[in-house]
Amino acid sequence: MFMQNEYFFLSNMYPCEVTYNGHTFQNSEAAYQAQKDLSRVSEFEGITGKESKRLGRHVKMRPDWDSVKLEIMEDILRAKFSNPELAKKLKAVNVPIVEETTWHDTYWGVCDGRGQNNLGKILTKIKNDLQKADKKKLERTLESGHSYEEDVVFNDVEEMMEWWEEDKLYRDEFR
Numbered sequence: 001m002f003m004q005n006e007y008f009f010l011s012n013m014y015p016c017e018v019t020y021n022g023h024t025f026q027n028s029e030a031a032y033q034a035q036k037d038l039s040r041v042s043e044f045e046g047i048t049g050k051e052s053k054r055l056g057r058h059v060k061m062r063p064d065w066d067s068v069k070l071e072i073m074e075d076i077l078r079a080k081f082s083n084p085e086l087a088k089k090l091k092a093v094n095v096p097i098v099e100e101t102t103w104h105d106t107y108w109g110v111c112d113g114r115g116q117n118n119l120g121k122i123l124t125k126i127k128n129d130l131q132k133a134d135k136k137k138l139e140r141t142l143e144s145g146h147s148y149e150e151d152v153v154f155n156d157v158e159e160m161m162e163w164w165e166e167d168k169l170y171r172d173e174f175r
Helices: 005-010 028-034 038-044 049-056 065-080 084-091 118-144 157-173
Strands: 018-020 023-025
Touching (some): 023 028, 028 049, 028 065, 038 049, 084 118
8 A cells, every 4th residue: 555645644744733742743754753853853843744854864863763763653643643533534444554665665664565564553553442442432332321423433334334233232132
C-alpha cells in the first residue's frame, strides 16, 4: 500500500495538527523530527512534513535516538489518531498496513518486498487498540442499558448490522 490517495491520511506527511509534549505540529513527521534534538523543537512547529524531514537531517541527534525512536513514533501517532475523524478512517482500513516505499526505507517501510515495516506495525497496533476500545465501550453501553444511538459510532453498515444482531440476541436473552 502506498500511503497516498485514499490512504494519504496514514502518511506522516499528512497535514493535521499533532500535539506532542506540549508542542503543536502541523503533521506527525514534524513532531517526530523535532524529537531528534530537543533544543530545536520549536523550529519544527508550523512547517510541512517535507520541510521537517529536511531540517531533521541537520540537527544534532540525541545520543539515545536509536533506542527511543520507535516508542516516540508510536506516541506521536497515538496523538495524531486521537483525532476522531482520523481514528475512524484508521479503523476502517481493511487491508494490511504496509508502507511500500520507492526510496529504499526498509526500517519504516518495505521496498522491493524487503523491510521491517515499523510504521505499518505501529499503525496496525493503534488500529487494533482503537477497535478494542470501541468494543469495550459498546459492551459497557449494553451493560448499562444506555441508548446506543448516543454512545456508539459505526464505521460502516456491515459493522452496524453485526452489532444489531448481537444486540438483538442480548435483548432477547433478558426478556
